[in-house]
Amino acid sequence: MNRTMTALAALSLAFPAQAKTLPAPMTLEQAADDALTGDKVAWDFVEGITTEVGPRQAGTEAEARGRAWAVQWLKANGFKNVAIEPYMMPTWIPGEPGRAEIVSPFPQRFAVAPLGTSASTGPEGITAEVVMFATVADLQAAPAGSLKGKIAYVSNSMTPTQDGSQYGFAGPTRWVASGIAASKGAVATVIKSVGTDNHRNPHSGGTTFPEGVTPTPAGALSNPDAANLERMFKRAGGKPITMKLVLTPQDLGQTESGNVVGEIVGRNPSLPPVLIACHLDSWWQGTGAIDDGAGCAIVAAAARNVGFAGQPLRTIRVLFAGAEETGLWGSKAYSAAHVNEPFAVGLESDFGADRVWRFDSNFRETNPALHKRIALAVARFGVSGGTDAAGGGADLNVVRDQKGALVDLQQDGTRYFDLHHTPDDTLDKIDPVQLRQNVAVWTQVVGMLAGEATSILTGGPVPTAPPMMQGK
Ligand SMILES: [Zn+2]
Numbered sequence: 001m002n003r004t005m006t007a008l009a010a011l012s013l014a015f016p017a018q019a020k021t022l023p024a025p026m027t028l029e030q031a032a033d034d035a036l037t038g039d040k041v042a043w044d045f046v047e048g049i050t051t052e053v054g055p056r057q058a059g060t061e062a063e064a065r066g067r068a069w070a071v072q073w074l075k076a077n078g079f080k081n082v083a084i085e086p087y088m089m090p091t092w093i094p095g096e097p098g099r100a101e102i103v104s105p106f107p108q109r110f111a112v113a114p115l116g117t118s119a120s121t122g123p124e125g126i127t128a129e130v131v132m133f134a135t136v137a138d139l140q141a142a143p144a145g146s147l148k149g150k151i152a153y154v155s156n157s158m159t160p161t162q163d164g165s166q167y168g169f170a171g172p173t174r175w176v177a178s179g180i181a182a183s184k185g186a187v188a189t190v191i192k193s194v195g196t197d198n199h200r201n202p203h204s205g206g207t208t209f210p211e212g213v214t215p216t217p218a219g220a221l222s223n224p225d226a227a228n229l230e231r232m233f234k235r236a237g238g239k240p241i242t243m244k245l246v247l248t249p250q251d252l253g254q255t256e257s258g259n260v261v262g263e264i265v266g267r268n269p270s271l272p273p274v275l276i277a278c279h280l281d282s283w284w285q286g287t288g289a290i291d292d293g294a295g296c297a298i299v300a301a302a303a304r305n306v307g308f309a310g311q312p313l314r315t316i317r318v319l320f321a322g323a324e325e326t327g328l329w330g331s332k333a334y335s336a337a338h339v340n341e342p343f344a345v346g347l348e349s350d351f352g353a354d355r356v357w358r359f360d361s362n363f364r365e366t367n368p369a370l371h372k373r374i375a376l377a378v379a380r381f382g383v384s385g386g387t388d389a390a391g392g393g394a395d396l397n398v399v400r401d402q403k404g405a406l407v408d409l410q411q412d413g414t415r416y417f418d419l420h421h422t423p424d425d426t427l428d429k430i431d432p433v434q435l436r437q438n439v440a441v442w443t444q445v446v447g448m449l450a451g452e453a454t455s456i457l458t459g460g461p462v463p464t465a466p467p468m469m470q471g472k
Contacts, residue, residue, distance in 0.1 A: 028447040029377075031309040036381065036440035041304055043432055045073060045297035046353075050287040050427045058281040058323035059091030059255040066280050070260045070296070070320050077304055079262030079318070086258040087333035089323050092117055094204070094284050095248035098219055100190060103127060103242040106232050110225035112190065113285060114247040115174060116206035116326050118218040125246035126151070126188050126217060132233055136172045139180050148185035151243055152177070153192075155230055157223075160196040164351065164413030170194045178218035179209040188217040188245050192226035197418035200224055204283045204421045206326055217247045257281075257322040259330045262300075264307045266315040266450060271462060272342040273315035274450045276303060276442075277331075277395040278349050279324035286425025290416065294430055294438075295349035296320050302442035312450035314344055321395035324350070328394050335398035345405035345449050345456040348393030349442070351413055353435040358410040359445070360386040367405075367459040374407075374448055381441050386410065405456040407449070409441055 026034070049069055056066040067084050074082045100112035128151045133139040135156050154177045158170035171194055178189035193203035202220045209215040221229065232241055260280060266273070278295030282288025296318075303316045321330035359378050364371040364387065375385025390408035392400055399406060412434075419425050455462050 026309050028306065028309045028444065028451070031305045031447065032440045032444040035301070035305050035443050036436055039301055039305070039436045039439045041077070042297035042301035042435050042439045045300055046289055046293040046430060047427060048073065049293050049296070050289045054287045055284045056280060056282045056288050057093060057284045058326040058329065059089050059252065059257050060093060063257060063281050063322060067258055067260050067322070070280060074260070074262035074300065074318070077300070078307065079303070080265050082262040084258045084260055085334070085337060086256050087329065088254045089257045089327070089329035091252040091255040092326060093250050093252060095120065095250055099125065099244070099246040100219065100221060101244040102229070102232065103244050105236055105239050105241065110229070111200045111202050111222040112219040112245070112247070113202035113204045114249045115178065115204060115218045115220060117208065117215060118178070118247055118249050119215040120248050120250065121188065121217045121246055123246065123248060125244050127242060127244040128187050129240040130190070130229070130243050132230070136177050136180065139177055142184055145185050147181055150186055151245060152181035152186040152189045153229065154189070155192050155226065157192060158194055158196050158417060160414050160417060162357070162412055162414050163410060164416060167194070167417065174205050174207055174220065176208060178207045178216060179213055182209060182216040183213045186216060190219050190221055190243070190245065193220045193223050195223065195417050195420060195422065197422070197424070198223055199422070199424065201422040201424055204285055217245060219245065219247050257329060259322050259334050260320040262318050264303045264312065264316040266312050268313055269315050271314045272344040273317045274446060275317050275319055275343045275346045275396070275399060276348070276446060277319040277321055277346065277393065279322070279330065279395055280320040281323050281325055282425070283325055283421050285421065285423040286419070287427065288425060289427045289430055290352040290419055290425050291421065292324070292350045294353035294435065295351070298349045298353070298435070298438045298442055301439045302446045305439065305443040306447040306450060309447060312447065313453060314450045316446060316450050319395060324394055328397065331395040331397040335401045338398050339401050343399050343402065343404050344452070345407060346392050346396040346399030347407045347409065347446065348396050349409070349438070350393045350395070351411040352416045352419070353430045353438060354412040354415060355434045355437045356381070356383050356409045356411050356441040358384050358386040360388045360390040360408040360410060362390045362406045363457050364389070366457055367455070370452065370456065370459060374445055377444050377448060378441050381437060381444070383441055407445060409445065411438070
């Protein structure tokens with residue numbers, strides 16, 4: 001129904017007094033445009049969860065409080081079928097604030113944070129000589145046993161990029177260096193933070209130890225402290241540099257975590273739903289504002305706005321995944337439980353709150369008409385149509401496992417890795433104007449997808465089962 005028809009209907013049915021008090025039904029385009037200028041829902045979510053819950057370390061009671069908060073919020077905002085889907089996961093907690101101290105030749109303290117799955121040094125700490133490597137490849141090339149009794153340090157740096165692609169280049173320093181160093185006899189590993197800021201904030205995040213390698217203590221130095229350590233190597237004249245490292249994380253064994261879901265129920269609930277995801281957990285240092293309170297705020301606000309433009313054809317399901325940061329436990333559990341339930345398409349928001357600049361899908365070639373229609377519809381928000389094949393985010397395992405349709409709304413990541421996994425991941429870093437642009441773009445795209453009667457992936461009839469169940 002267009003605006004003129006709506007107005008005429010209102011005039012004929014309820015003229016005059018009541019019609020004025022009823023909000024006029026709006027088109028999807030109007031709902032998206034309204035979000036751009038006036039959305040308060042996403043801000044309400046991220047302001048609320050960072051204030052009332054704060055950090056939400058996976059598997060802990062803080063994450064459970066986050067789930068309870070999200071359930072209440074979804075119900076209060078008109079979502080149906082709101083539920084927690086629990087699962088068990090191995091839980092690691094960071095312990096006391098870490099300490100890294102150069103003992104000699106230039107004694108001073110550095111800012112350090114433990115990396116997820118790091119072992120403990122014990123409260124007395126470990127004191128050992130530091131051996132520096134420029135890259136993970138250099139560390140990999142070190143002879144077997146050559147790091148016995150040493151602390152390995154990797155100095156690889158990261159630079160900011162709009163698309164965040166430098167994370168793929170710098171990330172392995174955090175993801176795998178400690179495991180490689182441990183396999184060569186190192187007693188501990190420290191890395192330069194995988195981050196792009198110059199604050200004295202270490203960036204945490206998960207690391208891994210390969211099967212058969214006993215985990216060792218592993219920490220990230222803040223970037224200015226890492227630079228200081230590198231200068232020490234230049235000035236030490238070959239004298240050993242000795243560090244005392246105190247990291248006291250703990251493994252709590254299996255604890256309960258959970259995914260939170262809620263729906264805007266569609267007119268035809270037998271059609272596969274649109275799945276929009278984010279993650280509810282965060283690392284402990286900040287309050288999980290950009291990672292990923294903002295993502296949950298954006299997807300929830302978009303779903304709600306689509307509902308304001310009239311009941312969508314397909315159901316829109318929000319998935320607030322648990323325990324993404326420590327190993328995608330929520331995403332894996334959701335796929336295990338729901339892989340046989342067909343989904344129309346999956347989208348995720350997990351890259352902060354800065355503006356969306358490009359739309360990508362994985363159906364540009366198989367359903368070019370729909371791809372083009374969406375690209376045209378988001379152009380008014382400054383979003384270009386991309387040619388990369390969307391891969392979906394970490395919490396969309398279920399859709400990837402089904403080989404289903406995926407959309408990526410690429411956000412500006414220039415600032416993201418200044419804040420990512422640091423104490424600076426707090427509400428004040430969210431730009432409300434850019435947050436609203438996200439909600440507007442998401443409202444437009446999710447609304448269009450939820451209005452599609454045919455298969456998103458092919459434009460053909462809706463399959464009765466996911467491709468994987470049909471042997472494709
Ligand atoms: Zn995240």
